[in-house]
Amino acid sequence: MAPQQSVMYKIQEADGSLSQHYGPLPTHLVPIDTGLRTAASMVVTPATSDASQEDPSEGFGPSKLGVRTTVDEPLSASQAIEVLQAGNRRFVQGDVKAGGLGPDKRRALASHGQRPVATVIGCADSRCPVEQLFDARPGDLFVLRNAGNTCTHAEGSMVGSVEYSVAVLETKMILVLGHTGCGAIMGATKLFLERSAKKYIEATCQKDAQKSTDQGCCKSKSSLLGLLDALVPVAERACVSLGGGSSTEEIAAHAVKVNVWRTINFLLSYSRIIREKVASGELELQGAIYNMSSGAVEFLGKSPKQAQLLNYDGHVVPSMGGLARQLS
């Protein structure tokens, strides 16, 4: 094994517990067991307590300068997932390692560019701060957030930003992260149920339009309503798959998962760059759901529709309309 090769390894503490790390093996540790499941894994135990030789990558992937920059190699998708999972475990356990950056690390980030471990599309909900829940530092994650972690239009900035992270920053993992108790999904669910009960907003618009021909309420529809409107198919799919008799809360909870797949499916459909990299095995898109109560992130894996969508050879279609319904 080359001295600087990055591997997953575990450290056995004095009390016998194991903690997982990634990066070049620290020289002050000695192996005690190499019989783990993967060839890249080893169990090591501290031979000294020399803090001056601490692995600078401890906490979030390998980083030669103490933070991840372009002098570091991109992480593979599987390595990225391991790092994200380890970071979330630290967050749940309250054993976070990401802290503030000193001047040297800030200068390193400013001077050497970024090499984030993964791209994460999360919800704008203030209770779901992506970096914190993965115990990440500046430079570790390329994060995109909006209400509902959605990507309903190809011509918006979301797809272009993801393509930038993949093509320029060389992230190999795109994680779409939904969360429990999502207000945007709940809003869309209520909108769907209102429409199902024949309480359509359009009906109100028509009534108002009759009262005032020069200022119908359709003209004053908010962008928020447009966002919720675009999420209604998610609630519809969740309602159908659950069957009758489900409560609003149950539908919304399932819609969170449906929405994660939908965002992944949109990205695969909208972006030829993403499709080609996924098809070649260079890139992975995976889903996950953050549980606000426990703090734990449930990793869902790849979209069930991935194989089907990789065969899609169409061009980007702005404001998808019919295709959007097919994909939801």
Ligand SMILES: [Zn+2]
């Ligand atoms: Zn949300």
